[in-house]
Amino acid sequence: MNIIEIWNTLWNKRKILIINFVILAILSITISLIxxxxxxxxxxxxxxxxxxxxxxxxxxxxxxxxxxxxxxxxxxxxxxxxxxxxxxxxxxxxxxxxxxxxxxxxxxxxxxxxxxxxxxxxxxxxxxxxxxxxxxxxxxxxxxxxxxxxxxxxxxxxxxxxxxxxxxxxxxxxxxxxxxxxxxxxxxxxxxxxxGIISFEDQIAVGVSTAGEIKLMLMQQESELNVASKMMDQDNPRVVQLKMELQELKKHYDQFFSEKGMEKLIPNLSNAPELGIELEKYKRQIEYFTKVLTYLGxxxxxxxxxxxxxxxxxxxxxxxxxxxxxxxPKRSIIVIVSTFLGTALAAFYLLASEKIKRMNTLKS
Known part of the structure; x- marks a missing residue:
């Protein structure tokens, strides 16, 4: 069917379409209000x-x-x-x-x-x-x-x-x-x-310095005793005095490397590296715990x-x-869409019916 035939068909069925349109409009309005x-x-x-x-x-x-x-x-x-x-x-x-x-x-x-x-x-x-x-x-x-x-x-x-x-x-x-x-x-x-640690760095510095001074005195005393021994008898009072002074200096020097060491005022210098490492471990652990506490508090x-x-x-x-x-509900949209959609379906139905009728007529 061409456009003219479609128009003529719909025009001839206009009463049906108008009635259908009115009925659909009334129904859609009623439903939208309900x-x-x-x-x-x-x-x-x-x-x-x-x-x-x-x-x-x-x-x-x-x-x-x-x-x-x-x-x-x-x-x-x-x-x-x-x-x-x-x-x-x-x-x-x-x-x-x-x-x-x-x-x-x-x-x-x-x-x-x-x-x-x-x-x-x-x-x-x-x-x-x-x-x-x-x-x-x-x-x-x-x-x-x-x-x-x-x-x-x-x-x-x-x-x-x-x-x-x-x-x-x-x-x-x-x-x-x-x-x-x-x-x-x-x-x-x-x-x-x-x-015997109070201030480890300062104590070690003092100990090393003092030990160095005593070592120097020992070397001087040994040199003086060596000269005196060559020039005097071993029983000479001067030689005996130098030996006693040298022995006393050695005693003081050995104390720096003994367990007691200067009555604990200066740490044992022979264990100084181990003591320093152990002390640093304590310091690092305390620093770590302190930082964590400043966060947790x-x-x-x-x-x-x-x-x-x-x-x-x-x-x-x-x-x-x-x-x-x-x-x-959007009543206006419901009425418009349902009415025109229903009318379009009705028009399609009328056109399809008319075409089927013509085909049946041609076959006859």
């Missing part, structure tokens, strides 16, 4: 900026721990998870008796219906838009605001719980490090007392503050308000 009216209310919230809860991370930079302790920004995913949680949805259902409102017998069916009436979107500025649909305009606004409140309450509860667990863990580590540091300091004190206080705080964790940019207009 459909329940739904209202939408929206809350716009801004998640807080991601802040590190690790104030001592700079301190641990020297300990090569900073890179693994840096937290990521997870606020949006966290809030979206809370919004979809059974816990929040159940609270909303129970508060507004939605099982009765939605005419559902099971909680799981009511949760599914509530999820279908909720819409969560991330805006261009990363704000979270939470929209709720309901047949009661007063209830839908109150429900949207309550959902945000419960989301905030649950987030604070989870955050404080995590802060409490972190605080307990950090306190245990803090007390362990304090005990370890105290034990290490006591061991260092005992080590220094046993080895602020951490514990930070988690204590987070555990006690109850301030809102989100910022509400726009509260939900009672909607002034319905959200659905």
């Amino acid at each position: 459909l329940p009216v739904w209202y939408k209310s929206t809350v716009v919230v801004l998640p807080p900026k991601s802040e590190s809860s690790l104030p001592g991370i700079g301190v641990l930079g020297d300990l090569a721990l900073g890179g693994i302790l840096t937290p990521g920004n997870e606020n949006q995913n966290r809030f979206l998870a809370i919004l979809n949680s059974r816990r929040l949805l159940t609270d909303v259902i129970q508060k507004y008796d939605l099982m009765t409102v939605y005419d559902k017998e099971l909680m799981v069916e009511t949760i599914k219906a509530l999820k279908g009436n909720m819409d969560v979107e991330i805006g261009e500025e990363l704000q979270i838009n939470i929209s709720v649909l309901d047949k009661d305009p007063e209830r839908v606004a109150d429900m949207a605001n309550y959902i945000v409140k419960r989301m905030d309450d649950i987030n604070i509860e989870l955050s404080t719980k995590r802060a409490r667990e972190n605080r307990i863990f950090m306190e245990e580590r803090l007390f362990f490090m304090l005990d370890s540091l105290s034990t290490l300091e006591n061991n260092l004190k005992k080590f220094m007392e046993e080895n 602020p951490q514990v206080e930070q988690y204590r503050a987070e555990e006690l705080k109850e301030i809102p964790s989100i910022e509400i940019l726009d509260h939900a308000v009672v909607p002034e207009k319905k959200s659905k």
